[in-house]
Amino acid sequence: MSPQKAREPLARQPDKHKLMQKLLAATMIILLSGFFAAQPSLAKQSGKKVIIMTLNAITLEDLNKTNTPNIDMLAEQGAVGLMNVRAIKTKQTGSFYLSIGAGARAEASPLASEGLNADEPTSVNSYGGKLTAKDLYLQNNSTALSDGAVYNPGAMDSSARNFKYRNNIVPGLLGEVIKKHGMKTAVVGNADTLNKRHREITLITMDLNGKVAKGNVSSELNVEDKSFPGGLRTNYNKLLSESLALLEQTDLLAIELGDTARL
Secondary structure (H helix, E strand, O other), rough: OOOOOOOHHHHOOOOOOHHHHHHHHHHHHHHHHHHHHHHHHHOOOOOEEEEEOOOOOOOOHHHHHOOOHHHHHHHHHOOOOOOOOOOOOOOOOOHHHHHHHHHOOOOOOOOHHHHEEOOOOOEEEEEOOOHHHHHHHHHHOOOOOOOOOOEOOOOHHHHHHHHOOOOOOOOOHHHHHHHHHHOOOEEEEEOOOOOOOOOOOHHHOOOOOEEOOOEEEHHHHHHOOOOHHHEEEEHHHHHHHHHHHOOOOOOEEEOOOHHHHOO
């Protein structure tokens, strides 16, 4: 066996629990602000809003060792449950997100991390340069992707991968059912690193074609920060404003905090 790389002195490594405390505090600011801001509009509607917020890579130990008064308050005034999401390919992060959206253990395509705003460039080449998400969606579905929508180009490949297991695994089922009942889904946030896009959050709310009606998963939600692990972190002010705006237009909103996955 090759010798392990020497670890840096503890004093030079970021304090995970201090970072976790800041992240969880920011999470609850977004959640509580969104909840209270939505009350006037909710009173005028017969239906209610649902928010799915993902904090990837968080463990029970992290929560137990972190001071979380806002989470404690929600637990006292509401309810907190513990759920385990299982996937077919556990090394593929997107498989866990896809399993939530499919309602069954599923396998995500490697392309599934490439969730894109309608006007963002894809990795697909064309004569004039890179195709945008809107261009690629038109090629794959023969219908236009509206401005403000989000597209996951890995949806078709994910469907093909899961058919080999059993035919009742349907990627995009949650978003499709919501759409057929006249409601809308939205998504905001990402877990991008400096070298790779991570927009797996789109796998929860997309329909069968990989489309999410509203959202923003672009890099404008992040800021470069040399003091943060990996050099990139979430812009929480931007994430909050986008979340509140989308909450007014949708019935199910999925929010990716991002930073917990970057630690």
